[in-house]
Amino acid sequence: MAHNDDEQGRPKTLAEKIDKLFKSIRRSGEPEATYREVANAIVARGGTISASYIWQLRTGVKDNPTMRHLQALADYFGISPAYFLDEDKSKEIDSQLDHLVAVRDSGVRTMALRAAGLSPAGLQIVNDLIEREHQRERDLIEREHEREHDIQAAGGETGSSSAGQD
Incomplete structure (x- = not known):
């Protein structure tokens, strides 16, 4: 289960x-957006932000942006600005982002589409099968x-005993 908390809670x-x-928010097979691309898109929409400032926010060098900057980032990524401010909303959006990443993989996307409409019991069976397959593959690797x-x-x-025979 995805959580918005780190390992320490x-x-x-x-x-x-x-x-x-x-x-999370990119097309399958495409790289992450660059800071320049994000800044340019925000500026094109009438916002003001620089690529270096976005980098500073992403790396934690800066951690107190204006609401205007948070709104611009939220608009660019297509999420609610509450993601940055409200922990309950943040957890909800984080879960959606985890789902988006999983679905972005074409094999997972196909499986998810095929599972659509299954009953909760049917979904549990599929989930159990996937978990068993994960365990089987881990056992094979081990x-x-x-x-x-x-x-x-x-x-x-053998090498050490052969060496003594020469």
Whole structure:
């Protein structure tokens, strides 16, 4: 489950929220917008902001923007400015951003579209299947690592005993 808090339970900082917007809101296969692109788009809409100021906000160098700047960023990314100010709204939008990122992947998008209309019980079955497949793949990777380790260990022993025979 996506949360708007970090691992220690503290609310996300303004910088973390802006960073998430940059990472989340873009087309599939396209890179993140540049600071210059965002600044130019805001200026084209009548706002005033510089690329360097956006960078400062995203990296936490600056953390007290004007409401005008928050509104301009919110408008650019297509979200409510409440994302920056209200923790409940921020958590709600954060969850939507997590969903957007997941759906952006074409395989996930196709699966999500096919799951649309399933009953809650049907969705739970799909979720359980996905979780089991994740576990199966993790187990396969772990077994492969163990096998590689065993081969290396056996090769090391063989190499040392062969060396003594020469």
